Amino acid sequence: MKNIVILEDDKSFRELIMSEFDKCNDMQCVASYDKIKDLISDLGTLESDFFWLDISLPDGKSTDFIAEIKQMHPNALVMLCTMHDDDENIFEALKEGADGYILKNTALDKMTDAVYDLFKGGSPMSPFIARKVLHSFRPAENSSGDLKNLTAREKEILSLLAQGYLYKEVADDCTISLETVKKHVQNIYKKLHVQNRTEAIIKFLKEK
Known part of the structure; x- marks a missing residue:
């Protein structure tokens, strides 16, 4: 069973993603947060295989903490799910160590596929993001x-x-x-x- 931690301040979207994980037999959401400070406060006690992060939160940007998450959980995977499709946010996330980057307008089944792809060794990106990375x-x-x-x-x-x-x-x-x-x-x-x-x-x- 893969343990998932979600950081997302949009309550409706957060609950939607959690419900999708609940449908999976081999993944479970063990914690969810709407503020970065709360996630970082619990980081040392979490047992997580995967961190699902929004970028812009009420108290800052999650990309500023990817390195800390990776340090505390070196075997965990990190994927950004965000509305941001600009170069600055994309490359900041990848530079800090994000394993995947998808946009919130991605279909729900594709989001779940992206998580499975990560666990199987892939580096999923929304096609639009992939093109921007390649062109840049x-x-x-x-x-x-x-x-x-x-x-x-x-x-x-x-x-x-x-x-x-x-x-x-x-x-x-x-x-x-x-x-x-x-x-x-x-x-x-x-x-x-x-x-x-x-x-x-x-x-x-x-x-x-």
């Missing part, structure tokens, strides 16, 4: 690793990831298992000499 990064001057080294299937998977697809959506689209997608992704990383999804997509956009 400048590829390294000495980029190494060629797309020509990838198989047709690996190129297909990388193209879908560049469009913001979750691992589960890639698996469904390609009619393969989730484990097979993960194996392909690891092969892509090795062939392109990159460490993560963002670096792989940057190379894909540069060289395609």
